[in-house]
Amino acid sequence: MAGITISDKIYNQLCSAIISGEIKPGQRLEEQDIADKYGASRTPIREAFRLLHNSGLVESKAHKGVTVIELNIEQLADMYEALAELEALCAGLSATRMSVVERKQLQRLHEQSKLAVEVEDIETFASINNQIHSAIHMGSRNTTLEQSISTLRKRLSLYRQPWLFKKRDRLETSFAEHQQLVDAVISGNQEQATLAMKNHISNTSMGTLDYLMAQK
Amino acid sequence: MAGITISDKIYNQLCSAIISGEIKPGQRLEEQDIADKYGASRTPIREAFRLLHNSGLVESKAHKGVTVIELNIEQLADMYEALAELEALCAGLSATRMSVVERKQLQRLHEQSKLAVEVEDIETFASINNQIHSAIHMGSRNTTLEQSISTLRKRLSLYRQPWLFKKRDRLETSFAEHQQLVDAVISGNQEQATLAMKNHISNTSMGTLDYLMAQK
DNA sequence: GATGATTTGTACGTATGTATA
């Protein structure tokens, strides 16, 4: 019934391992090694690699195997810029296309996050943050845009620092940015929604980029 | 030196076959069948399929093989809308980021296409058209955006009707739209460039969509 | 609904190419 293949299972596990940081960027994945580890033959491993490559999580060259994608600061900045533009686009479209119900739900999500900010519940805030962004992606009524953003976010997740919310005032700042965004979307102000989202994503990306540059 | 594998060669051939329409949307690709046709075993065929899937040209389900992607009008409209937005973004960025040399080259390309319009040389116009768009993608200085657009265009190419330029006045109209676009980019007018590109892509997509709806 | 034919998924052995000494 559930056409679940060994390839798929291994893909899911490798995917989690990469995103969680268990397997690090730049690390090489050897077919035999992983085949042994998961008790399978090399063939489904190759199939799993194909899916990883499809997701943009690894790069592969002929006769040189696959390695987890390693992004430099320039590439990250490039991707964050694109993400900011795409999400801003979605926000603008949402402002003109969301149904009344969707706007109310957006408002409610934002209000829920206020509680999380007050008690500094980072986990909950991060979760609601994701829901807010998802709602706006969906509100754009454009599946292609949604998919592009989803792909980008997956690739960037390798370098996401969830604890960045711990940075002084980041939770409050993020909430304030959401406020502008949500207000603009709900009132149907397309330009304002676009600007608010671009500003919001830019700020959060800056946090990550600053951190990575300081590391180096 | 050139890490050219059998998989790659077969991928390229299948890719051309699909884009040229030799293999049609909805058609199923059987491993053994294609293996026989190209005189190879099933393994490299599967690798080629993985690349096709990666390019978004086919869809694959477990135990059900791969089939060439079949898009309905809604999906096409969705993709064209996204394409228009992404290209418009690029145009806006190009207006603020292109070097002096790039602006001159853009101008020259556009002037070259004028000759093609006058003698109704569709082939040449189509070629220059591609070069103009590529120049603008590159001028945006954002690789991620460029790649997203490139991927989208590849998927849409399945349904592109190159002869649409034959439609009465489409060549002249397209040239006029380019004029607005090029002027805006060269003068550094970001908003104008964005609008001009969005308008241009919308118009060309309409041609394809109208045709497909009439077919049905 | 069960059965046979067909097709895909998996296993493993061999060959070829790349990178090291």
Add this chain to the structure above:
DNA sequence: ATATACATACGTACAAATCAT
């Protein structure tokens, strides 16, 4: 530069799942 070692690319055989009858 040549040779050796090792990982990947390819081919073939078998197992499992799907579809049609």
